[in-house]
Amino acid sequence: MPERSDSESRKLLGRLREALAEDSAGQARLDKITKLIASSIGTEVCSIYLFRDAETLELCATEGLKAEAVHQTRMRLGEGLVGRVAKSARIVNTADAPSEKGFRYMPETGEEIYSSFCGVPIQRLGEQLGVLVVQSKASRDFSSDEVYALEVVAMVLAEMTELGAFVGEGAALSPLHQRPAMFKGGTAQEGAAEGHVWLHEPRVVVTNPIADDPEVEKQRLTKAIEDLRVSVDELLAGAQGGDKDQVQVLEAYRMFANSKGWLRRMEQDIDQGLTAEAAVEKEQSTARARMAQATDAYLRDRLHDLDDLSNRLLRNLTGQGSDTGADMPENPILIARNIGPAELLDYGRKLKGIVLEEGSVGSHATIVARALAIPLVIHADKITTEALNGDMILVDGDEGHVHLRPDDTVVTAFRDKTAMRANAQERYASIREKPATTLDGETVSLLMNAGLMADLPSLPSSGAEGVGLFRTELQFLIRNQMPGRTELAELYSHVMDSAGDKSVVFRTLDIGSDKVLPFMAPQDEPNPALGWRAIRVGLDKPGVLRMQLQALLRAANGRPLKVMFPFIAQYDEYKAARAEMDKAIEREKRLGHKLPSDLKTGAMLETPSLGFAPQKFFEEVEFISIGGNDLKQFFFAADRENERVRKRYDTLNVSFLSFIEGIANRCNTTKTPLSFCGEDAGRPVEALCLAAMGLRALSMRPASIGPVKSLLRRSNLSEVRDVINEARNRGDQSVRPAVMEYLANQG
Structure with missing residues (x-):
């Protein structure tokens, strides 16, 4: 130049x-x-x-x-x-x-x-x-x-x-990062939280973009890049022989770190008068703009790699970043682009809420957030660029709204809402020990979902009668290597000890789709939700399934045991899974281990096909749990991760409720215990309608048990069923308006 x-x-x-x-x-x-x-x-x-x-x-x-x-x-x-x-x-x-x-x-x-x-x-x-x-x-x-x-x-x-250099009298502008901002995202875990921002990856602030001496800035840049190359080489050396995808990412990092073109462009920016960190940010901004326009997935991945590498380089130059030793603020609410389950568990219950730019309703982070009962909003676009550590923030997990640096009127309305929620929880506490018996004498068993030991302390206080679903995959997802049989047996035994005399239904490993184990290579599938997942993986690769079944049998140690197989789509899959259980029992017998005093195996009904399984299946299976989240998306052909379509289909749709009723009728005929597990079980109006369709067991997150029990105890199921039948006979698409009108009339 x-x-x-x-x-x-x-x-x-x-x-x-x-x-x-x-x-x-x-x-x-x-x-x-x-x-x-x-x-x-x-x-x-x-x-x-x-x-x-x-x-x-x-x-x-x-x-x-x-x-x-x-x-x-x-x-x-x-x-x-x-x-x-x-x-x-x-x-x-x-x-x-x-x-x-x-x-x-x-x-x-x-x-x-x-x-x-x-x-x-x-x-x-x-x-x-x-x-x-x-x-x-x-x-x-x-x-x-x-x-x-x-x-x-x-x-x-x-x-x-x-940095706010253009604010002040006459500018008609307020500083960035001081204005109130509202983000509309998606609900992944309900609840409300007020607190202060804690950035998972703190933003680097360039306080002086204009250089005094270009040669000094080039030397600073060269030194920072040399340090970066060394750190990437060390990471790559440590990853060799391990996960191939991680190695590929680090190799891409090394390629960029050694790119002469990248260094030359930044040196040209310094020649024009920028400091080293401003030059890095200029090239990073250009890459991000390209990334936003890129349609090719491979190119987007590579630009994302460059973006991450630029962040590392900026932290080298400025000394800013996650290792600065800053103290976490009071009532921290985590802000991140995305986060893994192990990282989230490291924070634990210190967090009051979580807001992600990415994420999904079925992601690992969502599962952990639900287990920890932490409100979570996903798809809050660009919040990581807007939020600063310590900013006041309000998270409404029910509506998927996030208020950053809210004004007084928003704070007042939010606190009024949370106060009403707290008052309602006090009312629910008064009926904790009472059964969920309706006005017409029908009793519904209310159970809680769990997946971590951290869930179990809430079992007595929630009013749940037991654990209707214990997700065993979380212990696999948060580790970098396969847990051993003895370790799992100890964990499952601890779960049963913590539950006391209340039953626990253990679901075998439900991996695949969006739940990919860190130590297993992800499968390149065009539609993983309909692909190689759950029991399909267990039957095709039976080693892990057998090991897990043996661990469960040993954990029971003479106590009753309930085991459920996920994503059963046809009768033969259940027979094959049950055969693996029989083999595990025979092995334990030979080894002289104590067997469960009562063993029941069940199936999760998550595909419409199983609702039409042969009568023999309903006679043979010892219990069924309807997996509402997956079943609904397959029933309506509406991906629950796709915001464009997932809210278009209603649980109280007449067709869906009629399908649920048909399953309940088949189970009644064969006297097969039936439950419903999923988000809809924890929504009071949906739970009421499911009970009216014949469900007598519902499994949900602990915080939902009080609201659901309260509504059931004040309702008459036969009247609700009449309202539903009238709506069906009229040809209504959904019974929701009719049921809401009935409830309003009942006060």
Whole structure:
């Protein structure tokens, strides 16, 4: 790059630093910056547009356009050339702006006399903050050196915007990370929590983006990259012979860490006047913008690798990061892009809530959050770029809403809601020891779901009659190697000890789909939810199933034992699984081990096919549990991880309830115990309707037992059933409106 261009860029950045250092209000700084840029680039116009909200850009400063247009001219994301730059995060450089597709003339600005246009996104780590624009009367394309200089300046503007340099009197802007913000995500674990942000990966803040000495900055960058390469090589050496996917990721890291092109681009940014960390962030922002536009999965993965490596490099340069020793705030609420089950368990019950940018309703983290009864909101887009450690935050897991730095009215309404919830819990405590018997004398057994030892202490206080589902896969998911038979036997024995005289139903390993063991290679399947999972894995690879069954038999040590096989789709699968149990019993007999005093094996009915299994299946199986979460998505052909479709189908749909009723009738005929396990079992209105369809056992998270029991004890099942039948006879698609009207009339 020519020395003149480097020198001019550094001069401009030096003048910008002087302007930013002056003790002046934000608007005065913005005004001075536009003048500096216009004179340095040699254009008549320089304008800065910043986001007013997620969809609106506002002209915040200009040199050359009409002064009265400042803070008056606004445009929507994607509107005009400025909106196009903001939406696409790509530069627009044209000699004839009016002829460009999407051009929009703003008469209040007086821009009609300017032909040339160059717009550069002001962005930081994928977060779009605004657009920097230069315009001139002469029809010309801006040179690559000029565009590059504008990119560097835009990077500095992004950092300064981040640090609040443009707030103050007259700026009509409030600082980023001080404004209230609301995020709409998805509910993964219900509940409400108030607390303070704790970032799983703290953001690195670049406090000085403008360099004093480029050579010193290059030396700092070279040293940080050398340290990075050493750390990646050490990680790779430790991973050899282990998980192939982890090795592949680390090899990609090493490739990027040794990339001469990556280093050269950052050195060019430093030559233009940026500090080493600002240069890293500039290239990281470019990569994130590409990642947002990429449709190829492989390219997205590689850009994600580069993004992660850039974070490591920034932590090397700044000393900021997760190992700074900062104290966790009071009532911490964890904010992360995503998190694994082992990492989440490390935090344990210290957390009051969790908010993830990614995640899913069936993910490992969700399972652990439910086990720990911690409210969890997923798909809270861009919250990691908005939140700072210590920020006040409200998490509404019921609605999937997150309020960051909320104003007083939001806090008051939230606290009123949580107070009502607390009062309701007090009412539920008064009926803890009472049965869930309806007004017409029907008793429903209410059980709790569990998956960790941490769940078991809540068994007595919840009012549950036992554990209707103990998920055994969590002990596998949080480990890097296969647990042994003896270790599992001790764990299962401890679970039974903790439950006392209350029954526990152990579900054998339910892996596959979204639950991939860290020490097993994931299967490349186009639709894993319908693929090689649960009992299919157990029967195809019976070693783990046999080991687990032996551990359960030994854990019982003469006590009653209930074992349930997951994802049984046809009678033959149950017969094969039961045969494995028989083999395990014979082995234990030969070894002289004590057998359970009473052994019952059951099946989870999670596919519609099993509802139509031969009568022989219903006669032979010793109990059935309907797995409502999976059954509903297969029944409606609606992926429960897909936000576009999963909420379109109602549990109280007439077809679904009729299917449930048919299963209940078949079980009544063969006197086969039947229960319903899943999220819907813990929702009072859904639970009431399931009971009206003939279900007499429901298994749910512990916190749901009180609300469900309260409604059942105040309801008449025969009347609810009449309401459902009337809705069916009318041809209603869902019985929900009719049932809600009936409940309202009952007070």
